[in-house]
Amino acid sequence: MGSCGTSCGQTVYSCLFEYDTPRIVLIKSRKVGLMNRLVQLAILAYVIGWVFVWQKGYQETDSVVSSVTTKVKGIALTNTSKLGLRIWDVADYVVPPQGENSVFIMTNMIITLNQTQGRCPELDKTTRCHSDADCEEGYTGIHSNGVQTGRCVVYDPANVTIKTCEVFAWCPVEDDDKVPQPAFLKAAENFTLLVKNNIWYPKFNFTKRNILPSINQTYLKNCTYHAETDPFCPIFRLGDMVEAAGQNFQEMAVEGGVMGLQINWKCDLDKPASRCVPKYTFRRIDNKDVAHTVSPGYNFRFAKYFRNADGVESRTLIKAYGIRFDIMVFGKAGKFNIIPTMINIGSGLALFGVATVLCDVIVLYFMKKKYYYREKKYKYVEDYELGVDKIYGSQSESPELRGDQ
Amino acid sequence: MGSCGTSCGQTVYSCLFEYDTPRIVLIKSRKVGLMNRLVQLAILAYVIGWVFVWQKGYQETDSVVSSVTTKVKGIALTNTSKLGLRIWDVADYVVPPQGENSVFIMTNMIITLNQTQGRCPELDKTTRCHSDADCEEGYTGIHSNGVQTGRCVVYDPANVTIKTCEVFAWCPVEDDDKVPQPAFLKAAENFTLLVKNNIWYPKFNFTKRNILPSINQTYLKNCTYHAETDPFCPIFRLGDMVEAAGQNFQEMAVEGGVMGLQINWKCDLDKPASRCVPKYTFRRIDNKDVAHTVSPGYNFRFAKYFRNADGVESRTLIKAYGIRFDIMVFGKAGKFNIIPTMINIGSGLALFGVATVLCDVIVLYFMKKKYYYREKKYKYVEDYELGVDKIYGSQSESPELRGDQ
């Protein structure tokens, strides 16, 4: 650089102190002028209206990080021949006692009391047999309750003609053929679910919780969420939630299901923080199409283990049907940021070029005076060494070539 | 195409072998030249400095996928009149025994021993009564422990004047009025939490775990995380975590709470993989604002079921207060990719046009010699059919029209 002499200095000088701007043809034409402005207006409207105002293209966005805790309240009284009069409270019907973003509330069950390890006849439907030859010692089917011992025994003492293979299993084996109808804990419809949700937008270091500052202890003790009257009460009646999802609670309670409690925290952080509030919606997540009856509902098995006085372990097996409420926290927060703004302005500017290209095409190819305009816009420079004249010599271009010079 | 003859061939020929470039006016002006360069420099600095260097606009990003397992260690000894001398280990105070991304450690509890299904007086605070008329058979309030039988009975044998409605419930009913203070398992402050975290960036097929290759078995057996001295030890003392979040452990232990253990895996995968390391931060997630005392803390109820010698089921109800540690794994990895690079270069180039537009405005509207420059930049073409002359005839434009030709 230092040794390049005066010509170098002049280059730098001319680079710094010269300013180049494209030469423009200004065509005075109402038609094209108007069209050009209209196309530009459309692009401007799109860029400003759609990208910036509607889609908030000037904002950087962040996804929500959330923490959810739940608490169920409610008790149910049942009266059956098997269990007698019995009360069910939270510790009984919420299994497991706490989850991360979901809570399961048992609404129906098939209970098998006093199971112990031993030998007993397999279920009727699974393995009918006539003699020991029909049973294979050590065999376990995919739907078996235990391992076959190889013997064929009477299934029901009241009807000695029905025999099934004997199995080594937790005896007596569970018979889950008939789901109680109506649901065992149908009173669950009136239970309430308190949802505490803290959210965080890490990029903007913005935190908020769904128990808004305007909510006080008294209100919280007695309110129930209602879309119109109490949209910010974080206590939900189970029946209301299922209904809001367009489902029937008592139907759903029988075979169980999965409900989504969606909390939407869509926030525009360019506005005051107090306008960033949760919006609750409800949706049934499993099995949307009624036509689809394959593997419906939601259930799982769990057991309570006991030890008898003589040290033998027994258990109560419960096949629990119920509704799992998945609390799904959504949300995007947006805040002004220079990068997306610039990207959108940049591509918006580039789109402006489209207007010129479009009008050029019309002016140069479709208008009556296209040759006149071409002559004005273009300056033809011949690469005389290639003898272009030979090809273009007799064309209309040649007058144009001279026209601009 | 094939039948378009010579004029067609010429169009294709001219399309292929002609090169069009805009005609430029080079204005030799120190002021405008310098300004133009400065604006361009600013845009270049922005594009290169901010978009590329700082925001790494040339990188494609991917979000982390993670798997977390945890293990708690520590034992506590308590001595109360109700339970006597008692030791608490992991199987006792971690409920449920495992979670997906969170672990709950019980620090306080209200324990109700030997509950059985039956009739007993409801809690004092809930339903005072004078006679059976005050109690409604079958009534269940939102905060009831059971279903009212319709009788009004003596609540406390020591004071026969206080009567409450009798309920059918798990008896005796839980009295959760007074939370033990200090926390029952205050020794939990010294418990440790081992976090094993495997992460995966699917787009880049990059996996890593938080037990770094440099960590050996001996170190892992004895280390405890410390932000400065042991930033990569994955074993955390509960007290340290709560303190790092600016909270007091013993206070938090009383009513419970939710802590976030945040693992940040922000990685620049254009650099060596060994520089992709986790960064731990701690945050209290629930109830950030002290002013906010509505529904503080974190607790839930669970029960242990027993069967007495005579077959009657009883349970121990525990209202567990404690700290839930949510392990939140964050992170974005970036790696060079052509698409975002091109998008950013493209919009950067488009921004360059801004410099020209800006300088044009100054040159053509604000400089003394604006008419001179306009004359050089623009060539006016009249759409003679529209009789533009009638309007512009006496204007300064008309000399300019001739000026360029």
Next chain:
Amino acid sequence: MGSCGTSCGQTVYSCLFEYDTPRIVLIKSRKVGLMNRLVQLAILAYVIGWVFVWQKGYQETDSVVSSVTTKVKGIALTNTSKLGLRIWDVADYVVPPQGENSVFIMTNMIITLNQTQGRCPELDKTTRCHSDADCEEGYTGIHSNGVQTGRCVVYDPANVTIKTCEVFAWCPVEDDDKVPQPAFLKAAENFTLLVKNNIWYPKFNFTKRNILPSINQTYLKNCTYHAETDPFCPIFRLGDMVEAAGQNFQEMAVEGGVMGLQINWKCDLDKPASRCVPKYTFRRIDNKDVAHTVSPGYNFRFAKYFRNADGVESRTLIKAYGIRFDIMVFGKAGKFNIIPTMINIGSGLALFGVATVLCDVIVLYFMKKKYYYREKKYKYVEDYELGVDKIYGSQSESPELRGDQ
């Protein structure tokens, strides 16, 4: 605006009815023309081929929201001296009975029966002692099972020379030195896992579940997933999954581990919904590198609590080793949207400018006739007040200055 008179009106008029388009030099040169077209073609190919066709740059994308439920089937028979003949079913080996997106299947265990609160010798390996002086009352180490009482007692009645410190703990203390090998529940290899997965793309309001409409009840009862023959059967054999991840089930069963069942719902919603199907892949998540033996496997402790006839609480402590299956649901759906299309077209157009810039550099700096072309492209305008002539007077530029005028 209203008071700006005729000059104002003229400006608006000329603004509306004038159309400006850049003036172009058309250089007839085969070399440069061809190069220009090639560069433009490359850019066009990139924009159309890569950005639009391959990366689907015209689509708006959305991330999947999913809900997972699982059900395990299978029974195992074990025969040990400690427990005798015993059957294990779902309620026994799935702990906890349900999770949100993961399911844990116990494959191995260290079981400690009949623990009660009391005093007993600490484990051999932890605290050998010779006399009471070696033991510190109240001391608890990080790996202790209880609190030391300060006494030194015989550890093994069969060998009175080995003494350890006495502790107050759940007695007898667990000895987890030797993990059963082969795994206790090695039959778990044949267990099956049914995964029900409902997904949702909120932006497009598109839902689907992994039990496809084409699957009927009969098929579902008997099928097992196989990558080639049954790619849409949602029932997975545990052994198959582990094998598909390149692991050995029996090895993994001993110390446990974490498996990822990844469901990929990559969907192009511009195509029919029926082509949006899940794709299952399997991966071992923990401990990828074999060289890495620090803290392998996956285990946790839980207890079953009993009450003896005399009211004393006892428990069965189980250190459960097993495989946790994390169901990870991925996916991005894309659908045509105008915003990303415009951003990509915009930056594509801007890139077209690159072709012109590139060719300009060649034409103006590297070609023989560069001065001739420069003369055609540029019009030099002197800012005569600055006396540019003094500097450029004797340069080759001066003839060019005149050349265009």
